[in-house]
Amino acid sequence: MSTGTTQQGALATTFREQMDANRPVQAQGAALPGHLARLASNVLAGNAHADHRDTPDLVSAAAGGDRAAELPLYVRAAADLERTAARATGDSALGREDLHQEAAIRLIQDSRSGMISEKFGGKVGPYIGRAIRRHLVDLVDSQRPGRPPIPGRERRRLREALNATMTTAYTYDTVAAVQYARAQFGWTLRHFWTVHGSVFGTPVQWGDAATGGGLTFAETTADPAAADEFDRAEHRVTVRRLIDRADLTARENDIINAVYGFTGTAATTEEAAALLGMSSRHVKRLRASALTKLMHAASDIGLAGAEAPTADIAPIICQQRRHVSVPCLT
Known part of the structure; x- marks a missing residue:
């Protein structure tokens, strides 16, 4: 004692x-x-x-x-x-x-x-x-492995942007939130979606090979869209290879990411113009230029014609949305 x-x-x-x-x-x-x-x-x-x-x-x-x-x-x-x-x-x-x-x-x-x-x-x-x-x-x-290190300050800023731009129906206006974050915090579109994914994305805790781990929720739940999701993942890899190969300018890269939703929800031409602070005509011109470069990059790496991006046909993961109201994320 x-x-x-x-x-x-x-x-x-x-x-x-x-x-x-x-x-x-x-x-x-x-x-x-x-x-x-x-x-x-x-x-x-x-x-x-x-x-x-x-x-x-x-x-x-x-x-x-x-x-x-x-x-x-x-x-x-x-x-x-x-x-x-x-x-x-x-x-x-x-x-x-x-x-x-x-x-x-x-x-x-x-x-x-x-x-x-x-x-x-x-x-x-x-x-x-x-x-x-x-x-x-x-x-x-x-x-956590595979998750970007987003500090709590950035998460609070994201919630501030979403709450400050909430609609009268109490739903999030994502486009307005992006504009708010850019004006108040100097965020880029890519950074906005990185923080957004960290806050609203579903964390999956994988089993540890060293300790044996255990089955996760994702491993024990049937996903009826698993095959489609696998195809989408393959398309993402293909598109990322093309973007890395093509010599896109910073503006072209922003437009491709925004219009085809590689870093978040796909935006229409009008929404992309509002997000990036330019006219719709300029967005269309830069989009056409970027697609031309991407098609050349596809030719360089021997990508099949059916998989190569064109101005009219793109893989399902990067099809552009029509000009409709922006879906709010909850």
């Missing part, structure tokens, strides 16, 4: 000494011992770091500069932080302890700034369930 209490006392001393109020919290991650979370779930740790104050009082004290309240607050919340970190780990390169440490640092940082008191009324449970969980999920998403 005395040995355990002594070890925890040493951990508490290390924590208090290294959590310097004059240093950024992000630089103090090494001050959180990895096994402190496990100690926090047992009776010894609870007794060693017991504090008679209620959790909202500890949060208020930490916001007021009471550094002695931070360790009891952390130990009281450590079990919830551990569960949240374990659920968020997934197939990320970050382990459970890495995420727990990130969550603990965020807890101390937000308690010092007063954010927990102001936005959550000092209630740590809702704060962990909403703010900490969202932060860890964003962090894990940025480390």
